Amino acid sequence: MIPILVALLECEVSPFPRTLYPEDSGLSIFFTQAGMQKWFRGLLNDGSLNVTGQKFPDIKTSVNLVATKIDIMLTDMVVSEFSVEDVGVLLQGQNILPLVLSGTRFVLRFNWKIKQQSYPYIGDEGSGNVIVSDTNFQAFGKFGCDYEICPNHLSVNIIHAELQIGVLKIILNNKSSWLYQSVIDLIMGVLQQQLQNLITEFLSKDMVKMLNDLLNSYQSYQSYKSDVQITKDERFVSPWIINNGFVYVLFSGYVYHSSNYSDEFITRDKIGLVIYNKFNVESEITISEACFNNVFYIFHKYENSYSSPQFEVIDAPTIQFNNAAALLKVNITVNDSIANIEMKGKPIYFRDQKESGQAIYYFTFEKHSIYSNNQQLNLEALETQVIDHINIAMEKTVYKQLNSKVYDIEKYQYVFDSIGKVLRIIKTSK
Secondary structure, three states: OOOOOOOOOOOOOOOOOOOOOOOOOEEEEEEHHHHHHHHHHHHHHOOOOOOOEEEEEEEEEEEEEEOOOOEEEEEEEEEEEOOEEEEHHHOOOOEEEEEEEEEEEEEEEEEEEEEEOOOOOOOOEEEEEEEEEEHHHHHHHEOOOOOOOOOOOEEEEEEEEEEOOOEEEEOOOOOOOOOHHHHHHHHHHHHHHHHHHHHHHHHHHHHHHHHHHOOOOOOEEEOOOOOEEEEEEEOEEEOOOOEEEEEEEEOOOOOOEEOOOOOOOHHHOOOOOOOOOOOOOEEEEEHHHHHHHHHHHHHHHOOOOOOOOOOOOOOOOOEEOOOOEEEEEEEEEEOOOEEEEEEEEEEEEEEEEEHOOOEEEEEEEEEEEEEEOOOOOOOOHHHHHHHHHHHHHHOOEEEEEOOOOOOOHHHHHEEOHHHHHHEEEEOOOO
């Protein structure tokens, strides 16, 4: 077993007003072991773990034979093919994630040159390929978060890694060389000593990069919409929490207007007490109702997205989850009168392929109740008018989940949790 320590993460300067902690989380992801395994298989199918095109350092060494010494140089070593048959995950706690890549196959292209150091100074050179197949790679990832040095950014270290090479084959392209078999024997001896360490190091680094890239750990925020100054914050508020048989990851999930980051809508008292894996599912995405209210607040205050020429929305719409539906409250002024409208809604969610596979969430509403201080208003027609307008506005003021690249979210079900004040998007094992 080879100890590896890889930390690719560099802390960026954050514009957000405060350091967040686990109890501040508005967005979380939960996996059982089976769910995590499927998630990593999705990463493999998506090509997220791929070292193709990466260059290995040159190998220069000398080999002592019976009566002479041979210099061997292997240069321009590049991975030309890479594939993995399957990935295994074993969640045993201690915030350590063991990953096993089985059936790994490498094809390594290289140039070679040999030269005898003494008379008759025999030498040769050419190109070739190394094929490494039926190989298993095991790595142990440790997740951490330093609130003093790098707040709200996840760091990933591979603390141990091990490579078990199954088949190692060398093919030289200039088979006409009379030294063909001798060269293969020499190169094989060199590679067997050094290739295991090189592949282990490269796979470890690429695995860390994959986790950092796909979980957005060092790109923790981005512009929410191209035409407005709204920013989605998806910082980690905790390292991965890995226990026996399950893992969950906690994010900020807050939304800001980039002209005023100090205008922070969500406070800790708006976050409910979330019970993870409440329904014994394979995987789950949990979004606080405060996150949706955060979106409504920002779009109302800075973009006036919910008013129309016929009526003015007084303050930001607010949503509340009960066990049967989501209720949206909208207060408006119309013809110098005030109307209070409640709408009953359900969530719409999908992956937007135009936005790098980001998950999109919004609600569609229907009639529930209306009250006005002016009984002369046609309340039924007004209610229909407001709901139609709000439903159109909802499609333009969605809640985005940035790090959702491999979720097959259209197959998930939704459940409202009135106690935790969250929307649960769940995937069963079926």
